[in-house]
Amino acid sequence: TQLLEQSPQFLSIQEGENLTVYCNSSSVFSSLQWYRQEPGEGPVLLVTVVTGGEVKKLKRLTFQFGDARKDSSLHITAAQPGDTGLYLCAGGGATNKLIFGTGTLLAVQP
Amino acid sequence: DSGVTQTPKHLITATGQRVTLRCSPRSGDLSVYWYQQSLDQGLQFLIQYYNGEERAKGNILERFSAQQFPDLHSELNLSSLELGDSALYFCASNRGHGYTFGSGTRLTVV
Numbered sequence: 001t002q003l004l005e006q007s008p009q010f011l012s013i014q015e016g017e018n019l020t021v022y023c024n025s026s027s028v029f030s031s032l033q034w035y036r037q038e039p040g041e042g043p044v045l046l047v048t049v050v051t052g053g054e055v056k057k058l059k060r061l062t063f064q065f066g067d068a069r070k071d072s073s074l075h076i077t078a079a080q081p082g083d084t085g086l087y088l089c090a091g092g093g094a095t096n097k098l099i100f101g102t103g104t105l106l107a108v109q110p
Numbered sequence: 111d112s113g114v115t116q117t118p119k120h121l122i123t124a125t126g127q128r129v130t131l132r133c134s135p136r137s138g139d140l141s142v143y144w145y146q147q148s149l150d151q152g153l154q155f156l157i158q159y160y161n162g163e164e165r166a167k168g169n170i171l172e173r174f175s176a177q178q179f180p181d182l183h184s185e186l187n188l189s190s191l192e193l194g195d196s197a198l199y200f201c202a203s204n205r206g207h208g209y210t211f212g213s214g215t216r217l218t219v220v
Binding site: 031033035040041042043044045048050088090092096097098099100101102103 | 112114141143145152153154155158166168200202204207208209210211212213214
């Protein structure tokens with residue numbers, strides 16, 4: 001069974017701080033995606049990484065795919081209250097079925 | 111509006127009953143994925159359909175079934191409902207790597 005463990009589970013920080021969320025697995029994935037979910041809504045895709053070692057930047061968010069394609073990280077610089085939400089990593093395989101991580105609930109206090 | 115439509119948004123029903131959740135994928139997307147999200151289990155993959163055919167199955171109970179119709183909309187049928195079936199049910203469609211999720215159906219079994 002493929003599992004994706006995220007850490008930390010919960011994170012409460014002040015506006016302006018930096019943070020990193022980790023997504024780890026013992027399985028290799030062909031792609032790794034990050035989603036953000038707000039209360040009462042479905043997850044929204046932030047980024048897809050497909051190459052081991054790949055780094056992608058989306059404004060203040062930096063995503064990295066591990067060299068062995070088993071892990072990923074999401075770094076947020078100068079967090080803002082609008083970044084608050086549930087962050088989910090998801091690993092993809094041959095059938096396009098996604099396995100979702102355990103989630104990191106981020107709260108950014110103004 | 112993500113383009114993926116789910117109805118109803120909320121459903122309250124009694125144990126032992128049967129309900130049907132409906133999903134219309136984004137225009138042009140042939141795949142539909144169903145996920146269940148609960149506090150203790152996270153986002154769990156249930157089943158995938160592609161152009162009317164079942165493509166992959168996950169942790170879907172025998173009491174649950176799904177189908178995809180010629181117009182590509184999909185229905186998830188949940189029967190003999192138990193209290194533990196209370197959860198958010200999401201469908202998603204995709205084109206390439208990323209999923210587009212609907213807003214979900216919140217099912218409460220009382």
